[in-house]
Amino acid sequence: xxxxxxxxxxAKQFEAKKNLLAKIKTESKSIGYYNxxxxxxxxxxxxxxxxxxxIENIVVLGIxxxxxxxxxxxxxxxxxxxxxxxxxxxxxxxxLNIADTLKQLDIKKTHFLIISKSGGTVETISIFKYIxxxxxxxxxxxxxxxxxxxxxxxxxxxxxxxxYLPENVGGRFSVLSVVGLIPLALCGIDIKELLQGAKEVxxxxxTDGLLKDPLLDKAYYYANNHDVYNINCIFAYxxxxxxxxxxxxxxxxxxxxxxxxxxxCNVGLTPIGLIGPKDQHSFLQLIMExxxxxxxxxxxxxxxxxxxxxxxxxxxxxxxxxxxxxxxFHDLINMQCDSVIEALKNEKKIPLDEIVLPxxxxxxIGALMYYYELLTSLTGELLDVNTYDQPGVEAGKIILxxxxxxx
Amino acid sequence: xxxxxxxxxxAKQFEAKKNLLAKIKTESKSIGYYNxxxxxxxxxxxxxxxxxxxIENIVVLGIxxxxxxxxxxxxxxxxxxxxxxxxxxxxxxxxLNIADTLKQLDIKKTHFLIISKSGGTVETISIFKYIxxxxxxxxxxxxxxxxxxxxxxxxxxxxxxxxYLPENVGGRFSVLSVVGLIPLALCGIDIKELLQGAKEVxxxxxTDGLLKDPLLDKAYYYANNHDVYNINCIFAYxxxxxxxxxxxxxxxxxxxxxxxxxxxCNVGLTPIGLIGPKDQHSFLQLIMExxxxxxxxxxxxxxxxxxxxxxxxxxxxxxxxxxxxxxxFHDLINMQCDSVIEALKNEKKIPLDEIVLPxxxxxxIGALMYYYELLTSLTGELLDVNTYDQPGVEAGKIILxxxxxxx
Numbered sequence: 001x002x003x004x005x006x007x008x009x010x011a012k013q014f015e016a017k018k019n020l021l022a023k024i025k026t027e028s029k030s031i032g033y034y035n036x037x038x039x040x041x042x043x044x045x046x047x048x049x050x051x052x053x054x055i056e057n058i059v060v061l062g063i064x065x066x067x068x069x070x071x072x073x074x075x076x077x078x079x080x081x082x083x084x085x086x087x088x089x090x091x092x093x094x095x096l097n098i099a100d101t102l103k104q105l106d107i108k109k110t111h112f113l114i115i116s117k118s119g120g121t122v123e124t125i126s127i128f129k130y131i132x133x134x135x136x137x138x139x140x141x142x143x144x145x146x147x148x149x150x151x152x153x154x155x156x157x158x159x160x161x162x163x164y165l166p167e168n169v170g171g172r173f174s175v176l177s178v179v180g181l182i183p184l185a186l187c188g189i190d191i192k193e194l195l196q197g198a199k200e201v202x203x204x205x206x207t208d209g210l211l212k213d214p215l216l217d218k219a220y221y222y223a224n225n226h227d228v229y230n231i232n233c234i235f236a237y238x239x240x241x242x243x244x245x246x247x248x249x250x251x252x253x254x255x256x257x258x259x260x261x262x263x264x265c266n267v268g269l270t271p272i273g274l275i276g277p278k279d280q281h282s283f284l285q286l287i288m289e290x291x292x293x294x295x296x297x298x299x300x301x302x303x304x305x306x307x308x309x310x311x312x313x314x315x316x317x318x319x320x321x322x323x324x325x326x327x328x329f330h331d332l333i334n335m336q337c338d339s340v341i342e343a344l345k346n347e348k349k350i351p352l353d354e355i356v357l358p359x360x361x362x363x364x365i366g367a368l369m370y371y372y373e374l375l376t377s378l379t380g381e382l383l384d385v386n387t388y389d390q391p392g393v394e395a396g397k398i399i400l401x402x403x404x405x406x407x
Numbered sequence: 408x409x410x411x412x413x414x415x416x417x418a419k420q421f422e423a424k425k426n427l428l429a430k431i432k433t434e435s436k437s438i439g440y441y442n443x444x445x446x447x448x449x450x451x452x453x454x455x456x457x458x459x460x461x462i463e464n465i466v467v468l469g470i471x472x473x474x475x476x477x478x479x480x481x482x483x484x485x486x487x488x489x490x491x492x493x494x495x496x497x498x499x500x501x502x503l504n505i506a507d508t509l510k511q512l513d514i515k516k517t518h519f520l521i522i523s524k525s526g527g528t529v530e531t532i533s534i535f536k537y538i539x540x541x542x543x544x545x546x547x548x549x550x551x552x553x554x555x556x557x558x559x560x561x562x563x564x565x566x567x568x569x570x571y572l573p574e575n576v577g578g579r580f581s582v583l584s585v586v587g588l589i590p591l592a593l594c595g596i597d598i599k600e601l602l603q604g605a606k607e608v609x610x611x612x613x614t615d616g617l618l619k620d621p622l623l624d625k626a627y628y629y630a631n632n633h634d635v636y637n638i639n640c641i642f643a644y645x646x647x648x649x650x651x652x653x654x655x656x657x658x659x660x661x662x663x664x665x666x667x668x669x670x671x672c673n674v675g676l677t678p679i680g681l682i683g684p685k686d687q688h689s690f691l692q693l694i695m696e697x698x699x700x701x702x703x704x705x706x707x708x709x710x711x712x713x714x715x716x717x718x719x720x721x722x723x724x725x726x727x728x729x730x731x732x733x734x735x736f737h738d739l740i741n742m743q744c745d746s747v748i749e750a751l752k753n754e755k756k757i758p759l760d761e762i763v764l765p766x767x768x769x770x771x772i773g774a775l776m777y778y779y780e781l782l783t784s785l786t787g788e789l790l791d792v793n794t795y796d797q798p799g800v801e802a803g804k805i806i807l808x809x810x811x812x813x814x
Contacts, residue, residue, distance in 0.1 A: 064688025079503035091685050093743065095715040095736035096486035096767070097646035119725070123684055126717045126731045126739060133718035153724040171688075230700055231638065231677055239504035250689035257693025268697025270638055272679065277530055278498050280800060281471025281578075282657035286664025288799030290675020293637055308502040310533045311540035317560040318526070323811040324533045329502035332533060335810045336500065336803075343802035360503070392695030393687060395750035396743075403742045404730040 001201070001358065001367050003214040006341075007221060007295075007351035017216045023381055024374075025206070031388060032169035033373060036176040037199035037366075039166070041191060044178065047161070048185035055111045058186045059088045061131075062115030062179075063123045064250060065171020066144075067091050069369070070180040072247040076240045076365045077189060080305050084188025090127045098127060107135060113183055115144040117171050119151025122400065144178050170388045172251050173373055176366070190362045197366030205374055214353075215374055221351060222269060222295065223382035229295045229351060232269050233287065236299040237276040237337040240360060245273020248372055255376045257392070258385035267383050277336045284340065288347060295351040296344065299368070300337050303359040304330040408608070408765065408774045410621040413748075414628060414702075414758035424623045430788055431781075432613070438795060439575035440780060443583040444606035444773075446573070448598060451585065454568075455592035462518045465593045466495045468538075469522030469586075470530045471657060472578020473551075474498050476776070477587040479654040483647045483772045484596060487712050491595025497534045505534060514542060520590055522551040524578050526558025529807065551585050577795045579658050580780055583773070597769045604773030612781055621760070622781055628758060629676060629702065630789035636702050636758060639676050640694065643706040644683040644744040647767060652680025655779055662783045664799070665792035674790050684743045691747065695754060702758040703751065706775070707744050710766045711737040 028034035060067050067089050074087045088101060112131065116124045132141075143155035147164040155162050163178040174180065176198055181191045204211040222232060232252065234245050249271045257268030272294075274283050287294055310332070312325040324332070344350050355371075357364040380387030435441035467474050474496050481494045495508060519538065523531045539548075550562035554571040562569050570585040581587065583605055588598045611618040629639060639659065641652050656678045664675030679701075681690050694701055717739070719732040731739070751757050762778075764771040787794030 063685060068689070079507045092646050092682075093684055093736050093740045094644075094646045095711050095713040095740075098715065098736065099713055100486045120728065122728070122731065122739075122743075125722075125725060125728045126734075126736070129717050129720055129722070129731065130715070132722075133720050150724040150727075154722050157723050226698075230698055237501075239499050239501045246689075253690050253693035253697075257695075257697030259696050266696055266698050268693045270677075270679070270693065270697070270700070272677070275499075277500055278470060280803065282475070282653075283660050284803070285797045285799040286660035286675050286677065288664075288802070289666050289673055290660075290664030290677070291634075291637055291673050293675075293677070304502050306502040306506055308506065308537070310536050313536055313540050315532075315536070315539075315561050316564050317557040318532060320557075321527065321529070321532045323808070323814070324529065324536065327533075327811070327814060329500050329505065329533070331814070332529075333500045333502075335814075336529075336807055339807035339810060340803040342806050346802065390692045392692040395695070395753065396687065396691070396747040399749050400743060400746035401730070403746060404734070407730070407734060407738070407742075 001364065001371065002356045003211065003353060005214055005217060005353040006345060007353065009217045010220070013220060017220070020216060020219070020378060020381060021212070024377060027377065027381070030168060031377070032166050033173035033176070034202070036166070036169070037195045037202050037370065039177075039195070041181060041195070044181050044185050044191065047182070051186055052111070055085065055109055057086050057088060057105055057110040058183055059090065059105065059110055059112045060115060060183055061090050061112055061124050061128050063091045063121060065174055066115035066117070066124070066179055068243070068247040068250050069175025070183045072243040072369070073175070073180065073184055073189065073194065073362070073365050074187060075243040076360065077362065079240055080360050085186055087183055087187050091123070093123050093126060098130070110140070111186075112141050113144060114141060114151070115179055116151055117146050117149075117165055119145045119149035142182070144182060172254055173388070175247070175369055193362040194366035197363035198370035200363070201367045201370045201374070211371065215371070215378060218353065219375060219378035219382055222379050225351075226267060226269055226383060229293060230268070230270055231272060231294040233272040233274055233294055233296045234299060235274040235276055235279065235296055235340075237333055238301050238304070239275060241299060242273075242275050244365065244368065245275070247369070249273055251372060251376055254390050255380055255387045256383060256385060260384045261386060262384055267385065269379070276340070277333060280336065280340060287344065287350065292349040298337055298341055298352070298354045300334055300354065300356050301360060302356050305360050306330065408771065408778065409763045410618065410760060412621055412624060412760040413752060414760065416624045417627070420627060424627070427623060427626070427785060427788060428619070431784060434784065434788070437575060438784075439573050440580035440583070441609070443573070443576070444602045444609050444777065446584075446602070448588060448602070451588050451592050451598065454589070458593055459518070462492060462516055464493050464495060464512055464517040465590055466497065466512065466517055466519045467522060467590055468497050468519055468531050468535055470498045470528060472581055473522035473524070473531070473586055475650070475654040475657050476582025477590045479650040479776070480582070480587065480591055480596065480601065480769070480772050481594060482650040483767065484769065486647055487767050492593055494590055494594050498530070500530050500533060505537070517547070518593070519548050520551060521548060521558070522586055523558055524553050524556075524572055524581075526552045526556035549589070551589060579661055580795070582654070582776055600769040601773035604770035605777035607770070608774045608777045608781070618778065622778070622785060625760065626782060626785035626789055629786050633674060633676055633790060636700060637675070637677055638679060638701040640679040640681055640701055640703045641706060642681045642683055642686065642703055642747075644740055645708050645711070646682060648706060649680075649682050651772065651775065652682070654776070656680055658779060658783055661797050662787055662794045663790060663792060667791045668793060669791055674792065676786070683747070684740060687743065687747060694751065694757065699756040705744055705748055705759070705761045707741055707761065707763050708767060709763050712767050713737065
């Protein structure tokens with residue numbers, strides 16, 4: 001992948017960048033996600049190779065970090081190759097949604113992955129109970145959780161297959177661990193290629209330095225200007241990246257919205273996911289003429305793996321649109337993206353950059369996700385927050401617990 | 408619907424509010440959307456009653472204001488009642504998306520609605536050409552456009568059925584016009600009830616004054632604090648409202664992100680759509696501990712029309728979660744919402760309010776959408792912007808036109 005930056009890259013911060021890089025290198029020894037591209041996946045490959053061929057549907061019971069990553073990758077790749085099995089998600093306690101999703105499943109051909117790091121997630125366990133009560137067959141379930149969690153103990157007692165999260169890998173950084181790899185491998189997605197893409201970005205940042213400067217410069221820019229540009233938009237020109245942007249929203253928002261470690265100020269950068277060209281007809285006006293509080297990163301696909309052209313016909317009274325004739329749709333969508341970038345470059349004070357993915361394949365999305373994980377770690381370090389915790393969500397959980405106890 | 412406000416409502420602005428109300432009453436005589444709840448829909452009902460019964464799929468070729476509204480309503484109601492026909496949307500020039508959507512359609516059982524106010528939308532016409540070239544049968548298409556547009560003239564020549572947008576109704580305010588009503592009526596949705604819901608909000612604002620104060624107070628708060636609270640989140644506790652939030656993003660962002668009429672400053676309020684409880688595991692941390700730059704409106708459903716309970720089983724080692732036993736999922740999701748509201752009330756400087764919809768029906772969603780249209784008009788007036796235009800998107804269109812001409 002390639003990353004072009006259009007805002008002013010201050011060359012002055014050479015020493016500061018060197019220090020940041022050193023800090024991240026130290027952090028990478030204790031925070032688990034950095035090393036996931038190099039993990040041994042033989043057990044996962046073995047598990048998926050020997051998996052019951054009669055199973056047509058894989059269902060993830062998981063929420064947030066347990067679902068957003070695998071969904072992003074599955075939905076990115078689905079349009080170019082029909083998956084070996086269909087992937088479904090239960091992510092809500094909304095009864096309409098649970099009923100609607102269940103309607104689509106033949107339980108006999110379905111396997112459930114219960115994914116919860118702590119094992120005590122209210123949404124996951126309530127839906128699991130709903131499904132398990134009439135289907136108490138241990139073969140229908142695989143559990144992915146922390147070793148020693150109560151869910152692990154339950155699964156052991158039940159006699160179901162278990163996988164464990166590696167140490168020090170938080171939910172929103174877990175897509176390249178068993179959390180993402182198990183469901184994706186069962187759907188026939190090439191997880192080796194996925195990790196290879198991530199590994200290339202890791203090398204390009206830590207070793208040969210190709211992506212080092214764009215990543216450091218972006219992190220510096222976002223952190224230094226966080227009070228003015230408090231909103232960071234991704235504008236991705238392909239419908240296939242819709243769920244990637246949802247994954248990005250969790251990663252960026254939950255990692256960087258914090259009380260600072262030293263100053264105790266409330267800081268945070270607000271992520272927004274946009275899809276082009278659709279959101280040219282929605283959000284673009286606000287970027288162009290609204291308050292200068294947004295940065296925008298465009299993401300383009302160099303190749304769409306799909307040849308499709310506008311037929312060369314003339315529609316009476318619509319001759320002005322004959323300029324569309326014979327154009328490949330993949331050229332059209334990228335021209336639309338380039339036109340918006342050019343238009344925004346003419347505006348003042350909107351920091352822009354552009355990421356180009358080579359193609360719709362597992363390697364591209366693995367690279368993109370690892371790139372964003374690195375960017376999040378770098379920016380969090382500069383904002384002086386703990387990038388890897390989420391203490392703010394506890395208060396609501398405690399109130400819910402009290403409500404449940406008196407229900 | 409009911410709207411409870413938890414931030415400080417200044418009682419001092421009595422005169423200012425009276426003036427604002429007077430301005431909006433004047434505006435409502437020229438801006439077309441205000442009066443849509445009272446329109447004559449007999450032609451639409453007749454058209455849908457006599458529609459070819461062999462047609463199973465309705466496809467909207469339209470983007471932005473031509474698609475977001477009908478999609479929001481269709482997706483809101485779909486889980487409680489299987490629609491008479493399925494509704495599809497082509498909203499992108501992404502070839503993977505076009506191919507993927509086409510695969511799901513039996514063209515013989517499909518009718519296409521081409522919706523474009525101006526008639527010259529690049530996305531809509533390029534996809535129309537792709538579909539029309541091999542299927543040049545006038546019976547397969549209905550056109551919804553401005554009277555006298557080039558698309559109108561083309562459709563007249565072709566001999567297809569045409570419907571016209573009423574005067575002075577912009578795309579993003581057009582959901583309750585033919586733009587939304589035709590596709591929804593063809594899918595068997597009760598459009599009379601939809602308009603009735605909107606009418607009740609209109610009466611409640613303009614006549615009996617029940618919703619007048621919450622709407623005026625909210626508009627004042629958002630406008631007066633737009634520089635501090637530049638982000639307005641909707642946190643809706645039902646998956647059925649996911650596409651409503653996408654409609655809201657266009658309405659709010661494109662209406663309010665502008666150069667001011669008098670001061671020529673770039674102003675704007677950034678809309679964000681969140682779905683609970685899912686986004687408790689994503690965005691909530693940023694709201695709780697991040698920068699105080701966000702207001703949050705919670706939307707709840709009083710009734711879900713679906714009885715479903717957590718079975719009263721005990722899972723060994725997970726006994727702590729037995730508090731979930733026998734709870735109705737619709738109570739659980741609303742308790743989750745209430746818990747988050749309580750937790751946020753304990754934080755400082757996060758302006759909150761809460762909207763409760765009585766049920767999942769056409770009247771509720773009609774009311775909610777009209778409520779948000781009014782709120783947008785009121786806030787736009789106070790921000791001193793033209794709420795109804797979108798000049799900022801033209802620059803990109805001009806650049807694209809040049810690129811197409813030299814392709």
